[in-house]
Amino acid sequence: MDSQTVTLTALGYALVGMAYTAFVLRLWLTGYLRAPRNPSAVYLFGAVASTALWGWLELVVRDGRPLYWLLLGILADVLRYGCWYGFMLTLCRSSRNGKLPQGMAWLPWLAVCIIAFGVLAPFIGLLNIVAAGDAERLLLISAMALPVLAMVLLEQIYRNVTEDSRWNVKPLSLGLAGTFLFDLYLYSQAVLFKRLDSDVLSIRGAVHALMVLLLLLSTTRRNDWIASIRVSQKAAFHSATLLVAGAYLLFISAVGYYVRYFGGEWGRALQVGVVFSALIVLMVLAVSGSFRAKLRVLVGKHFFRYRYDYREEWLKFTQTLSSNHSPQDMGQQVVRALADMLESPGGGLWMKSTGEPVFRQTAHWNLVTTLDKEDADSPLCQFLAVSGWVINLEEFRSYSKRYGDLTLPLWLHSIAQAWLVVPLTSGGELIGFVVLARARTTIDVNWEVNDLLKTAGRQAASYLAQMRATEALLEVRKFDAFNRMSAFVVHDLKNIVTQLSLMLKNAKRLHANPEFQQDMLMTVENSLDRMRQLMLQLREGATPPGTAVGVDLGAIIQRISAVAAKRGRQLEVTLVDKVITRGHEERLERIIGHVVQNAFDATDPSGRVWLTLDRASGQARIEIGDTGHGMSEEFVQERLFKPFQTTKQAGMGIGAYESFQYVQELGGKILVKSALNKGTLVTLLLPLFEVQQESDLNVLGAS
The missing domain is CATH 3.30.565.10 (Histidine kinase-like ATPase, C-terminal domain)
Incomplete structure (x- = not known):
């Protein structure tokens, strides 16, 4: 580095030392460590104090001190991350039993491993342990892993905090996100290119010093930070995705390094090719419905007691049903809403035909169209109406006795994608059923899935019944408008008939009178014009032309x-x-x-x-x-x-x-x-x- 860069770097770390030292004094004076001590307050005090220590040690290192000062600076950096881990994990603990939610129980162990890796990495380089690989590379990877986990924990806090506590935790989240993202950018770039960017490194201290203002603002709002936190499956899914992506990038960075190391003259080109190919694979996995479905099932199965977050599922289901723009689209929306619950890529809706006791396919989504009809008194319809069960076709093929004497129609066997048959009942009456295509991933159709589909099927049936009732009401209103208009026309025809009857009555007595003849012609002409207007009114509506x-x-x-x-x-x-x-x-x-x-x-x-x-x-x-x-x-x-x-x-x-x-x-x-x-x-x-x-x-x- 040139002298100007060294000066800028030193000033940045001096700012970190002074700012966080002042922050430590403020926390001490405001009684953050007084009894009874709140665990989050203890971890926060430790994180701020270790950050101040890290800033002063990094400043000392810039003066050309011995190598062990650099080691102390690295350990102080790991220590401050460890304290932030403890602080964020404490915030995630339940206010009732003091334990982490079931979906986050594995995070403390991961944090311990990453902290241990961060502590061991500089000693590997100091002791020159060749068997462990390039010591500098290991040090950069460990430094990159620290902000990755920190961002995962921070995301868990902000996504799952209640609305009334979000105001308290927002400045904290912004301040920590700024420091963690900056470190992640610095070390991810270093892992890829095997060197630290001197320009980015020179402003690291200044960036961390600026973030202290947001952290200070959070401490002035509420001591207990957040009242309670509940990890939703959606947040766990996003966190798992972020963690998988981070681990994947770390692995690719390591692979890229060894490719470059052993690649000779072609090493750099091969490294760029490997990194670019890995990013393309990551993008393909990110947009893959099958991969997301497998990950969502994995998270729900292993980290939660129940597979579904019912609040999220019901909100999404209701939003899908309510997003249709016309009654004709309602059937397809019902299919999509049910299919999305089970990662199904398609399905079809069968509803009872008007005036005919048969069910026919009225909507489909990514499923073959069929013209086959199913009688309302067939074994399938009777079974769905009486039992209300969801029929698992895979289970039926392997163990049909569970469904009693049920026999399935041939057209249902001919649909290769068919997986589940969901009844749609409203008021005790079967108004239709949905056939869902096989899911993108393996899903165990247990009691929870059956209960969810039966309840959702009843909700969808009420939407469809309401749609049909609305259509029937519109038809009644149209007939009512037509009947009203017909009454007006009949009334006018009555007046015309009265005029013509009076004319004929007088014609027997005055038929030879020229004035009467002229008046008779005018009456007939007016009556004819009026009848033409009535015909036009019947054709175009009640409004006169x-x-x-x-x-x-x-x-x-x-x-x-x-x-x-x-x-x-x-x-x-x-x-x-x-x-x-x-x-x-x-x-x-x-x-x-x-x-x-x-x-x-x-x-x-x-x-x-x-x-x-x-x-x-x-x-x-x-x-x-x-x-x-x-x-x-x-x-x-x-x-x-x-x-x-x-x-x-x-x-x-x-x-x-x-x-x-x-x-x-x-x-x-x-x-x-x-x-x-x-x-x-x-x-x-x-x-x-x-x-x-x-x-x-x-x-x-x-x-």
Whole structure:
């Protein structure tokens, strides 16, 4: 190293010594070692003190001291890692029995081995034991192994800490992760290239000194650090994966070194080739579903009492079922959710056909499609419905007596991948079953797997039953909408039939009258146009064709008055002002005409029916009154605007309902005042459609 690099390195370790010495004094003054002593506090004090000692020893080594000072510095480095191991393992202990969770019981032994290896490695080099191999190489590998295990322990703490304790442990995790990752980078690079990077080594002390700020912040939050910790299978799986990857990289580093050592001139090229090939293999294993499945089964089988983390499994299962974007995808989501529980690569869903007592394949995922049907009263379906068992086809082939007199259909035998048959029952009824393909790894289908699949099958069945009920409800709603629209059409056809019947009745008496002939042609033409519109409405829906436009209400009222006059009835019309509203002219005319016709029907020929058009409160107002029979208050409030409710003997009760719905669509209102034997007043309030007769430019020019 040059003088500047040596100076930078010395300053970094001086910072480590001063910072951690100050940290030790603070812990002492705050009573971290007072009785009763908390084990985590003792280990933390030891880790901070040994780090301070390591910093001062490394500073002394930079002054050119004898070799044993370097040995003391290395041992101090191993000691501080040992104290951090003890601190993190203490945090992982259960608050109830003081023991590590079952999945972590092996970690203390691994920590002891790595610490022992770290202590022995410098003595091997000092004693020049040739049989152990290259002493410098062993020293670098041992230094690399220390941060690898430290990162595994730190990951266990942060992944499994409760939410309320994560705030306490977050600065600690960040500070330790910074120091461990830096050391891992430094020594992994040294193992690969058989030398320490002087630039990285020169700032090692400064990086460790900066991390003390985060550690200090953690000590100000909570003395007991975390209330409790529980190791989940997911965290154990990730930790095992990280540990396997670290061990694999250490092994490849050693292999690479010996390849380079014995490779002669080709040694460096061979080393690069070996390392690159090993990284490719590691990537292949990382994305391999079979490898991950084998590792997950290994972790669950050997480190936990139960194979499954039921909370994680249920959350994942529910999320998979809820992620479908359409009812058509629900079947495949059910298959995937069940398959993921057992590392199965595929499966198929059989459900009961609508209106047919057979089960057919309705969804499949990475499984062959089959058109074979299974009768609902077949031995397979009856066995699934009555027992609710999960059928293990491999067990059935070797020991069929466990399933009684069950016989399997030929189509199920023909599916080479078939492994398990999971019943889907809801409300005691078999609504379907799932056939899962053989798992990627060997899985013992024991009582735990059977219980999990049966419970998950019931949950999936409830989703499928709900989906079918929703589809049936949508169909009912569609039929309801069609029936409602048909009622409107029938009501309009009744009015057309009434007009044509009246015309035919008068034709016998006035068929030779030219005016009657002209009026008859107009009536037939209008009736034909109206029937065409009804056909279009049936085809396109309940909304009338065309868009809402400005409609002159005065012109509509004049036409209605003329029609009433031809029928021998007088409508007293008062038009205060020209009023234009927004809507469909033909439909507005039908609604106003319907109200007028109701007034005529309820009023004797000697009575009065009147209509007034004006503006009120920024709205178009149409008042239609009569002196007829009237309606009760109860009928107006409860029955008037409901379909199929009427006071007429031959009526259908659709016209008032249709009028109310359409006026509301336009943003208007219908108000009714009525009294028995006194008459009725119907007020239609419609939005105004203002038409400006003059341009704004003309107005500005005039001013």
